[in-house]
Amino acid sequence: MENKKKKGTKKALIIGGIVVFLAILLWMLRGVIVMGLLVLSSVTAKVEVNTDISKYQDYIGENALPEYALKWGMSEVIFPEEITDDMNVQDYKMVYYNPFDAQYLSYLVVEYDEAAYEAEIARLKSYPQMDYIGYYGARGFDEKYELVAMMSDSYQGFVYALTDKEGTIIYVEIIFCNYFMDLDYKKYISEEYLPIGFDATSDNPYMQEKMKNYP
Secondary structure (H helix, E strand, O other): OHHHHHHHHHHHHHHHHHHHHHHHHHHHHHHHHHHHHHHHHHHHOOOEEEOOHHHHHHHOOOOOOHHHHOHHHOOOOOOOOOOOOOOEEEEEEEEEEOOOOOEEEEEEEEEOOHHHHHHHHHHHHOOOOOOOOOHHHOOOOOOOOEEEEEEEEOOOEEEEEEEOOOOEEEEEEEEOEOOEOOOOHHHOOOHHHOOOOOOOOOOOHHHHHHHOOOO
């Protein structure tokens, strides 16, 4: 009986030792595992692009589908609530990429008749323009455009509207996190719609400055 107890105790100690060893091994490998999962996610994630204006409300505004609705807390009130028949849509694109953190790039170009244009400009100018100069290197816009609305965040990005002052309004959003975009955003939007000097590429100067005091 005593030998059986000794054998049982020895077996329990061996099993316990194996469990502890495996736990320690997993703890030591946790960084490798997490990194592997991130790399796998990045490799398998696909850039989603929508240019079908009939699906506009699936991606923009309060009624957007769940994966496109939150946008890191950035407001989209600058964008039109819906696309109406009297809006002459010249161009539209929504780009979504989520390798491990969601990133959004959207723009909408609309030509309005005189009355609708004046009404929309008045709506846009009713929102206080937020500071944005210096965020991600931004230092203004192409001189042929007037900035009529800007909602910005020093971390999350920008939502804004430009006009050519001749009846056309360009609505743009660039929303991301971690001080850079994995998305090659210049492939999907004309640079003339972006702030002059805007740089959200990996390890951009703005990111370097913000992160220099982090361990």
